[in-house]
Amino acid sequence: MLVKEVMTPKNKLISVSPMAPVREALKLMREHKVRSVVVEKSTPSGAYGLLTFKNILQSIVAEDGDIDLLNVYDIANTPAVSVSALMDVKYAAKMMVTNSIKRLLVIDNNELYGILTMSDIIAILMESVE
Numbered sequence: 001m002l003v004k005e006v007m008t009p010k011n012k013l014i015s016v017s018p019m020a021p022v023r024e025a026l027k028l029m030r031e032h033k034v035r036s037v038v039v040e041k042s043t044p045s046g047a048y049g050l051l052t053f054k055n056i057l058q059s060i061v062a063e064d065g066d067i068d069l070l071n072v073y074d075i076a077n078t079p080a081v082s083v084s085a086l087m088d089v090k091y092a093a094k095m096m097v098t099n100s101i102k103r104l105l106v107i108d109n110n111e112l113y114g115i116l117t118m119s120d121i122i123a124i125l126m127e128s129v130e
Contacts, residue, residue, distance in 0.1 A: 004085035007114035018073035049078030082107040
């Protein structure tokens with residue numbers, strides 16, 4: 001099974017500008033009930049990033065609760081770890097486990113196609129067990 005068959009497609013992802021305040025990203029995450037947002041590329045040859053609850057929590061601790069002076073690019077993982085849509089899911093899963101990563105962006109030719117999460121993979125495993 002290929003990553004593209006399991007991933008959450010781009011049109012269902014929430015994205016944010018790297019220049020946006022962290023508080024704005026947190027608001028988007030709350031509104032859409034998601035635990036991460038894709039950080040858009042700043043230039044056509046730039047890199048996509050990923051901002052997670054963990055990044056935000058780490059920055060709150062580091063800044064003693066004051067995140068109002070931080071922008072998304074200050075704390076996001078950019079470039080985000082990514083895989084190809086044409087990769088076998090088992091290799092993506094191994095990569096996630098080996099590197100303790102819960103989310104991988106799906107990027108080909110420096111364009112975003114979706115996101116692959118541990119939840120996506122577990123859902124497929126659950127279906128195969130039933």
